[in-house]
Amino acid sequence: xxxxxxxxxxxxxxxxxxxxxxxxxxxxxxxxxxxxxxxxxxxxxxxxxxxxxxxxxxxxxxxxxxxxxxxxxxxxxxxxxxxxxxxxxxxxxxxxxxxxxxxxxxxxxxxxxxxxxxxxxxxxxxxxxxxxxxxxxxxxxxxxxxxxxxxxxxxxxxxxxxxxxxxxxxxxxxxxxxxxxxxxxxxxxxxxxxxxxxxxxxxxxxxxxxxxxxxxxxxxxxxxxxxxxxxxxxxxxxxxxxxxxxxxxxxxxxxxxxxxxxxxxxxxxxxxxxxxxxxxxxxxxx
Numbered sequence: 001x002x003x004x005x006x007x008x009x010x011x012x013x014x015x016x017x018x019x020x021x022x023x024x025x026x027x028x029x030x031x032x033x034x035x036x037x038x039x040x041x042x043x044x045x046x047x048x049x050x051x052x053x054x055x056x057x058x059x060x061x062x063x064x065x066x067x068x069x070x071x072x073x074x075x076x077x078x079x080x081x082x083x084x085x086x087x088x089x090x091x092x093x094x095x096x097x098x099x100x101x102x103x104x105x106x107x108x109x110x111x112x113x114x115x116x117x118x119x120x121x122x123x124x125x126x127x128x129x130x131x132x133x134x135x136x137x138x139x140x141x142x143x144x145x146x147x148x149x150x151x152x153x154x155x156x157x158x159x160x161x162x163x164x165x166x167x168x169x170x171x172x173x174x175x176x177x178x179x180x181x182x183x184x185x186x187x188x189x190x191x192x193x194x195x196x197x198x199x200x201x202x203x204x205x206x207x208x209x210x211x212x213x214x215x216x217x218x219x220x221x222x223x224x225x226x227x228x229x230x231x232x233x234x235x236x237x238x239x240x241x242x243x244x245x246x247x248x249x250x251x252x253x254x255x256x257x258x259x260x261x262x263x264x265x266x267x268x269x270x271x272x273x274x275x276x277x278x279x280x281x282x283x284x285x286x
Contacts, residue, residue: 003144005092005119006070013127014142017117018151020065021131021138024058024115028099028133031057037106043224043263050102055079058098058115066094073119076227076261092121095259097228100130101202110134112201114208118231119143123258125235130204139208140232141239148239150212160211162240167273167280170216172196173209180221181269183250192280193217207233210272211240218272225266231259237272245271245281253286254278 005013031054042049059079066075074086074093086093097116099105104112111134118128129140136153139160151157172193178185189196193216199206210218234257237244245252247269273281 005143006072006088008069010143010145013119014140014145016065016069017119017127017129017142018138018140020062020117021115021129021140023061023065024098025131025133025136027058027061028054028105028113028115029136032105032108035105043226043265050106051079052099052102052106054105055099055102059096062094062096062098062117070094078226078228090121092119092126094119095227095231097204097226097232099133100204100229104201105133109201112199112205114202114204116204116228116232118235118259120227120231120235120259125231125238125259128232128235130208130232130236132205132208137208139211140236146239148211148236160240162274162276163213164276165216167192167216167277168194170194170213172217172219173206173215174198174219175200175203175206175223176219176221181219183247183269185219188250188284203229204233207236207272210242211236216273217277220270220272222265222267222269224263225260226263227260230257234259241275242272243275243278245273245285247271250284251286252281252284 036053039047040049040051041047056079059077072088075084077096095118100114100116101112113133115131119126126143129138131138138151141148147159149157150160172189209215244255244257246255
């Protein structure tokens with residue numbers, strides 16, 4: 001018998017989540033040049049972060065639909081540190097990042113702005129969707145699905161498949177400049193990739209480049225892990241067979257990341273690659 005989530009079946013949960021992402025994308029695009037912004041405290045306690053009217057309005061859009069469609073589910077959202085406890089028989093909760101890449105949005109960048117939602121139960125990401133605000137594409141999967149889809153602004157979709165090709169034919173995408181790492185990133189990149197690219201902005205959009213194989217691997221420095229940033233990318237990576245490698249003293253070790261329930265500091269660097277490439281990296285493994 002198909003699993004149900006409140007009054008909705010698994011396919012309808014996917015439809016509702018995609019519609020939330022679509023509405024959030026539309027609102028963020030509407031505010032691209034007319035938003036209001038203010039500084040806010042970052043996770044390290046310094047006033048070095050940003051929140052905009054687009055963040056807040058996109059979160060209101062998500063919350064309105066969640067209250068209407070999933071009134072018993074919990075919610076963990078970025079803005080105002082919102083946390084709503086689950087009141088149903090199952091411990092189901094949504095994570096919301098209404099505007100992923102707020103600083104890029106604040107700079108009026110044409111790339112690197114996203115919006116994300118995931119559904120989590122007992123440490124497992126049951127469904128997740130990442131929306132690219134600029135291209136209006138959505139990446140994600142619904143509950144009980146074994147496929148991840150890339151859906152265009154015209155509702156034309158395709159299942160994402162990971163092709164077999166060596167790392168040396170691809171690009172390493174780094175979220176930080178190589179000189180900010182404490183190990184030989186330049187040598188690692190030159191040994192295993194044809195080039196290196198550096199990109200900030202939305203973490204979800206950086207991962208989307210990995211999922212659709214625009215880049216072959218993603219490197220991230222030590223950072224804050226949050227339920228709204230981490231849960232969607234962990235879920236989609238697992239669905240597609242990507243693995244997380246912890247980097248310590250220039251050596252890699254595969255780790256299993258669980259969706260966090262609160263903001264936590266990750267002190268180690270992470271390399272994300274498809275599991276097919278582990279053999280190519282054996283000389284760098286612990």
